[in-house]
Amino acid sequence: MAATQFTRHEPLGHVVFITAAAAIGGFLFGYDSSVINGAVVGIQRHFGAGSFEIGFVVAIALLGSAVGAWAGGGLADRWGRTRSMQVAALLFAVSSIGQMLPFGIWDLAGWRVMAGFAIGMASVLGPAYIAEVAPPAYRGRLGSFQQLAIVLGIAVSQLVNYVIARLAGGAVNNLLGPLQAWQWMLGACVVPALLYLVFALSIPESPRYLIMSGRTRRAREVLAEVEGGDVDLDARISEIQHVLRTERVPGLRDLRGKALGLLPIVWIGIILSVFQQLVGINVIFYYSTVLWQSVGVNQSDSLLISFSSSIINIIGTFIAISLVDKIGRRPLLMIGSAGMAISLGTAAWAFSAARTANGAVSLPDPQGPVALVAANAFVLFFALSWGVVVWVLLGEMFPNRIRAAALGVAAAAQWIANWAITVSFPPLGAWNLSLTYAGYALCAAVSFLFVAKWVKETKGRKLEEMG
Numbered sequence: 001m002a003a004t005q006f007t008r009h010e011p012l013g014h015v016v017f018i019t020a021a022a023a024i025g026g027f028l029f030g031y032d033s034s035v036i037n038g039a040v041v042g043i044q045r046h047f048g049a050g051s052f053e054i055g056f057v058v059a060i061a062l063l064g065s066a067v068g069a070w071a072g073g074g075l076a077d078r079w080g081r082t083r084s085m086q087v088a089a090l091l092f093a094v095s096s097i098g099q100m101l102p103f104g105i106w107d108l109a110g111w112r113v114m115a116g117f118a119i120g121m122a123s124v125l126g127p128a129y130i131a132e133v134a135p136p137a138y139r140g141r142l143g144s145f146q147q148l149a150i151v152l153g154i155a156v157s158q159l160v161n162y163v164i165a166r167l168a169g170g171a172v173n174n175l176l177g178p179l180q181a182w183q184w185m186l187g188a189c190v191v192p193a194l195l196y197l198v199f200a201l202s203i204p205e206s207p208r209y210l211i212m213s214g215r216t217r218r219a220r221e222v223l224a225e226v227e228g229g230d231v232d233l234d235a236r237i238s239e240i241q242h243v244l245r246t247e248r249v250p251g252l253r254d255l256r257g258k259a260l261g262l263l264p265i266v267w268i269g270i271i272l273s274v275f276q277q278l279v280g281i282n283v284i285f286y287y288s289t290v291l292w293q294s295v296g297v298n299q300s301d302s303l304l305i306s307f308s309s310s311i312i313n314i315i316g317t318f319i320a321i322s323l324v325d326k327i328g329r330r331p332l333l334m335i336g337s338a339g340m341a342i343s344l345g346t347a348a349w350a351f352s353a354a355r356t357a358n359g360a361v362s363l364p365d366p367q368g369p370v371a372l373v374a375a376n377a378f379v380l381f382f383a384l385s386w387g388v389v390v391w392v393l394l395g396e397m398f399p400n401r402i403r404a405a406a407l408g409v410a411a412a413a414q415w416i417a418n419w420a421i422t423v424s425f426p427p428l429g430a431w432n433l434s435l436t437y438a439g440y441a442l443c444a445a446v447s448f449l450f451v452a453k454w455v456k457e458t459k460g461r462k463l464e465e466m467g
Helices: 012-034 036-047 051-079 081-100 105-133 136-167 181-187 190-202 207-212 216-227 233-246 264-278 281-294 299-323 329-351 367-383 386-396 400-454
Strands: 355-357 360-362
Touching: 012 036, 012 051, 012 081, 012 105, 012 136, 012 190, 012 216, 012 281, 036 051, 036 105, 036 136, 036 181, 036 281, 036 299, 051 081, 051 105, 051 207, 051 400, 081 105, 081 181, 081 190, 105 136, 105 207, 136 181, 136 299, 136 386, 207 216, 207 233, 216 233, 264 281, 264 386, 264 400, 281 299, 281 367, 281 400, 299 367, 299 386, 329 367, 329 386, 329 400, 367 386, 386 400
Parallel strands: none
Antiparallel strands: 355 360
8 A cells, every 4th residue: 555655754744734724723713703803893883783782793603612612522523523624614604604794783693603603613623633643743733733723813814804994995884895894804704714625625534533433444544644654553543442442431420529519620720711711812802903993093003903913922822832841831821920910900001091082082192002012912921821821731631531521611611701701891891991901900910829829730741640
């Protein structure tokens, strides 16, 4: 068989290709979840929506994401990893067209639920597939493709929003051909969605799923493609078959403990997930154009600021990837918490100086530049710490016997917290923007104390040592 002629190093390029193809789901995760940022003002003005309605429409996708993440693992086991990716790609494409051409704000909300379900599926399908096809020696680095793809998706969505707004004359409610600019922003996601579909149709199925479904011959071919012909394929197949025969899928009953019904380690995972959202990071990615316009920045410039924040997010992610195995998880989280608390507190002070003259809101000097620097410093400190490290910890900190179930509960808690922050920001920001940011700063400060007291270092420890 030709595939068995690979040496150990020859399949690496192929593995990188199929890993990157699977990570397009992560790109869509980031793109589709943050593209709403540029369209919020346009939606609000087009439909005459109030702060509660607009918060509901933005946040409703997150409830769809929670359901999609919960269902994604079961669908992947029933249909296969690549077939499930194809379904997610179609949901992304259809929901993008629906969001581009809504009849009213409530059917727009329905299309966003569909998009959220696809986002939730992508959040579990990509990491699962990558872990199952990546050779052990490269699994950590290839696994980071998913998070990198997410932050790239966020950045590209902000760049596309800026370009579309500029083509429409700088205002998102201006017509660009037959549609308003905000409609093109929401519809543009159909392009990467169709690209995802093409790649999902071309990459091989996971060897683990192939063995699970009785297609051992095809599993052998895929293992030869991704791990090389000098690997003992019979031994690898026997190993996977043994794991499939002996592993037991953990359930919620395995998480029970005396501490308010759950094991202490499960509560630590849940609280870490919730703090990741309570600092308000997704306010930046979902509402930053509204935020900057509320303090006097014009629409076009606010979209450019959002794009620059996304670039800073990418830089911070690379910093985290380079440091997490060098200085450890706890120090990086504590550095991030301290930096976020200071930058959010500074932003709260700056926003308190906002003033209205002749119906126009503005920030005076030096508060205007200070607010911009503080907001971007917040994004940087989050990206180099909590943005990456929480996911690393959630994959490491739980004992083997409960890892899957505990991770599912913690991820669900994160989606719910994300929804709560997202739906509450428009009314809170309209009431008092400065106090809202002060509340996020307080959460960042408390997260520092929580990590110092309760989170144990996992750097260098084997997964089997977690308990």
